[in-house]
Amino acid sequence: MSAVLETRDFGSEAGGVELRAAHPEAGALLTxxxxxxxxxxxxxxxxxxxxxxxxxxxxxxxxxxxxxxxxxxxxxxxxxxxxxxxxxxxxxxxxxxxxxxxxxxxxxxxxxxxxxxxxxxxxxxxxxxxxxxxxxxxxxxxxxxxxxxxxxxxxxxxxxxxxxxxxxxxxxxxxxxxxxxxxxxxxxxxxxxxxxxxxxxxxxxxxxxxxxxxxxxxxxxxxxxxxxxxxxxxxxxxxxxxxxxxxxxxxxxxxxxxxxxxxxxxxxxxxxxxxxxxxxxxxxxxxxxxxxxxxxxxxxxxxxxxxxxxxxxxxxxxxxxxxxxxxxxxxxxxxxxxxxxxxxxxxxxxxxxxxxxxxxxxxxxxxxxxxxxxxxxxxxxxxxxxxxxxxxxxxxxxxxxxxxxxxxxxxxxxxxIKPSIGSITRAGYEGNVEVCVRYLAAWLDGNGCVPIHWLMEDAATAEIARTQLWQWLHTDGLHLDDGSEVDLALFERALINLPTKLGDRSKLPGGSRINEAIGMLDRLTHADTLEEFLTLPAYARLD
Structure with a gap:
């Protein structure tokens, strides 16, 4: 579907409203x-x-x-x-x-x-x-x-x-x-x-x-x-x-x-x-x-x-x-x-x-x-x-x-606002990367509610994973519980290893958009400023 399928001006009937996409449901709903x-x-x-x-x-x-x-x-x-x-x-x-x-x-x-x-x-x-x-x-x-x-x-x-x-x-x-x-x-x-x-x-x-x-x-x-x-x-x-x-x-x-x-x-x-x-x-x-x-x-x-x-x-x-x-x-x-x-x-x-x-x-x-x-x-x-x-x-x-x-x-x-006590494990770090990529790929494919490892992930849970990755990378002196430094190299390795970890993409919601999701997460995590919401840049890619 192209980004702009139809432009219709309802003029005086609807006060200058334009619909910028067509859909079979539109006629009955958007009267x-x-x-x-x-x-x-x-x-x-x-x-x-x-x-x-x-x-x-x-x-x-x-x-x-x-x-x-x-x-x-x-x-x-x-x-x-x-x-x-x-x-x-x-x-x-x-x-x-x-x-x-x-x-x-x-x-x-x-x-x-x-x-x-x-x-x-x-x-x-x-x-x-x-x-x-x-x-x-x-x-x-x-x-x-x-x-x-x-x-x-x-x-x-x-x-x-x-x-x-x-x-x-x-x-x-x-x-x-x-x-x-x-x-x-x-x-x-x-x-x-x-x-x-x-x-x-x-x-x-x-x-x-x-x-x-x-x-x-x-x-x-x-x-x-x-x-x-x-x-x-x-x-x-x-x-x-x-x-x-x-x-x-x-x-x-x-x-x-x-x-x-x-x-x-x-x-x-x-x-x-x-x-x-x-x-x-x-x-x-x-x-x-x-x-x-x-x-x-x-x-x-x-x-x-x-x-x-x-x-x-x-x-x-x-x-x-x-x-x-x-x-x-x-x-x-x-x-x-x-x-x-x-x-x-x-x-x-x-x-x-x-x-x-x-x-x-x-x-x-x-x-x-x-x-x-x-x-x-x-x-x-x-x-x-x-x-x-x-x-x-x-x-x-x-x-x-x-x-x-x-x-x-x-x-x-x-x-x-009291800080929490806890750690960052390697599994937890890599899990954040996986959830972000898999959820984003499914979202880009039109699915906003995705089961991943027996949890129903939605935009809220994906946002936790995404913002944690950004904050961890942009905060000096953080380490995993095994002593590994939380740095660009750790993030890049997790991204590089993810496709192998996921296996057959055809079985995953949005599997055809995994590479696109990896690219988006890479750019968002490297950016100097935290994007307010994951769905803002992703929305530009829908329809």
Missing amino acids: PPALAFLAGLHRRFEARRRARLAARRERQAFFDAGGLPDFRADTAAIRAGAWRVAPLPAALQDRRVEITGPTDPKMVINALNSGASCYMADFEDSTAPTWGNLLAGQRALREAIAGTLEYTAPASNGAPGKHYALKPYAEQAVLLVRPRGWHLDEKHVLVDGEVMSASLFDLGLFAFHNARALATKDRGPYFYLPKLQSMEEAQLWNDVLDHVEAELQLPGGQLKVTVLIETLPAVFEMDEILHALRSRIAGLNCGRWDYVFSYIKTFRRHRDKVLPERGQVTMTQPFLRAYSELLIQTCHKRGAHAMGGMAAQIPISNDEAANEVALAKVRADKLREVTAGHDGTWVAHPALIPLAKQIFDERMPGANQHDVRREEVIVTRDDL
């Missing part, structure tokens, strides 16, 4: 009224989005110069106030197990049928945003809400493919949709010659087609908002949602949101984020993998904040435990859910002993969450739902744990 609605979002909010992104860059420059994040003095009154968020709707009272994943038809059906409390349909970290993936995902969700979604797998070895259909609506998981973050563009849609925000495109198109249908079913619509860094970014989202409700003639506060606390700056503004969205927010989520990525990125120039290999950066590390406990305390004080993090493990079908080790990690993690006071948790694979549900059922007999106030928790600035 003139839908495009006019999206154009209105762009014109009203794009300047503010760009201002918030500029503020992010200024803040990072402060951190790069040695500054440290902290609680804001100008918002102390918000933190000290006795306010609470609006009451939660019935459909979001019990969220003990949520499954997340991309928006292809098979995944949508399986997730809604999975037995989970909720399904987060993800246009962000687990979706490679090809034009086809985005539109197919929007269509799948629209048909799922209408109750007409079906899928038949391709035939195999002469046998017909398996047919997938939705269970009755009452048996389905509650749907939440995660649009892409404020930092991402949707290059296939131009408004008045400007590229549109991916956030506004994803949320706007979904809401335009589905908000009223979901509202009549008392199902929202509900959203997860990713990668916020400040209360001002939350306020921007609130104003967007106010506008959507007004344009679609919905009651104020109809659209509900959960915010992922997955950036280090945001953990210092959780009260403020809840306050900015107080008429519509249902909770905060410990987006721990992106949070670790953000910690690395925030402190990329801080020698004393270098993390050990990612396998050692677990929720038992003091800075992550402090983050989790402060989130629970903050949410329950305000009447919001405190959602736990992702279990990325995949059941290992051909090795019972290894599978039990993996499941033991999931048990321990979910037990930690429910004991700490979380109101629910995430899993990446349907087979983990019964295990996570059992653990929460045994220790959370009610719909949630808002009564667990955690008033004994005292978390300071230094607790939230």
